[in-house]
Amino acid sequence: MKKIELAHSPDADDIFMYYAIKFGWVKTEDYVFNNIGLDIETLNVEALKGTYDVSAISFGMYPLIKDEYALLRTAVSFGNGYGPKVIRRKEKQLKQNFKVALSGKYTTNAMLFKLYYPKARPVYMDFLEIEGAVVRGEVDAGVLIHESILDFDDSLEVEKEMWDIWVELAGADLPLPLGGMAIRRSLPLNRAIEVENILIDAVEVANSKKEELCQRLENENLVRISDKMLSKYLDMYASDESVELSALQLKALDRLYELGFEKGLFSELMKTEDYLIPKEYEGLRNS
Numbered sequence: 001m002k003k004i005e006l007a008h009s010p011d012a013d014d015i016f017m018y019y020a021i022k023f024g025w026v027k028t029e030d031y032v033f034n035n036i037g038l039d040i041e042t043l044n045v046e047a048l049k050g051t052y053d054v055s056a057i058s059f060g061m062y063p064l065i066k067d068e069y070a071l072l073r074t075a076v077s078f079g080n081g082y083g084p085k086v087i088r089r090k091e092k093q094l095k096q097n098f099k100v101a102l103s104g105k106y107t108t109n110a111m112l113f114k115l116y117y118p119k120a121r122p123v124y125m126d127f128l129e130i131e132g133a134v135v136r137g138e139v140d141a142g143v144l145i146h147e148s149i150l151d152f153d154d155s156l157e158v159e160k161e162m163w164d165i166w167v168e169l170a171g172a173d174l175p176l177p178l179g180g181m182a183i184r185r186s187l188p189l190n191r192a193i194e195v196e197n198i199l200i201d202a203v204e205v206a207n208s209k210k211e212e213l214c215q216r217l218e219n220e221n222l223v224r225i226s227d228k229m230l231s232k233y234l235d236m237y238a239s240d241e242s243v244e245l246s247a248l249q250l251k252a253l254d255r256l257y258e259l260g261f262e263k264g265l266f267s268e269l270m271k272t273e274d275y276l277i278p279k280e281y282e283g284l285r286n287s
Contacts, residue, residue: 004195007036007043007052020206028198041104053184054195059177060108063257063266069182071275073245074200079176084109084162085149087134088141094159101142103127108178109143109162115263116165169259174252192277203243
């Protein structure tokens with residue numbers, strides 16, 4: 001059996017996409033997947049070290065690991081008219097150098113935030129702690145991500161939607177890139193293709209059995225939210241749009257990396273498609 005370390009976040013959309021494998025709903029051939037759940041910023045840092053075979057990552061940090069990891073086409077999260085939110089206390093007026101809580105320096109939302117608010121002073125903390133830090137006045141504002149965007153304290157309001165920031169920076173109405181999966185380049189190409197195909201199947205199966213899977217995730221206390229809120233969140237970030245990168249999503253990623261290059265965050269301009277697994281190899285092997 002071939003063992004693959006599969007690292008993902010404990011957030012509802014990641015769990016939804018990967019537990020189809022865990023529950024045995026997907027044929028994994030002769031692979032055994034060892035699921036590892038860590039918050040996204042920890043996964044970003046571990047990806048910089050090359051720790052796991054396959055890992056969820058923030059799209060905004062991928063250029064930093066492109067030589068060690070290839071991007072997978074599946075298990076992707078994009079916003080489309082929605083996304084992370086910059087929140088503050090209702091009575092708070094933000095100055096140019098306001099103190100803001102972000103969920104990690106390598107996250108996509110942190111990248112876009114710093115491009116839009118270059119004079120703000122970021123501090124980094126677990127995303128579950130951000131709302132409370134803003135309520136208590138420990139920071140002037142915070143960027144809410146994941147499930148926390150759906151419901152927050154009545155004393156807070158949205159200063160800016162990350163979706164609006166993205167559209168303004170990108171100069172186009174493209175889906176907002178958030179996170180995806182990367183696979184270690186040291187794996188043989190044929191194995192990388194097989195793993196990607198298994199994960200594509202897992203996301204497709206999860207979508208086809210969404211109601212059953214949601215119920216089981218709730219019953220086994222595997223997610224932090226439930227019922228209608230869980231369904232709403234999964235409709236946003238774990239849907240048919242998550243199965244395989246589309247041409248429009250690729251265009252959005254290219255624009256993200258172009259922005260990073262223009263602002264000096266990345267050393268070279270890259271085209272996303274050049275860093276995907278070359279699927280044509282599969283056809284050559286079977287011809």
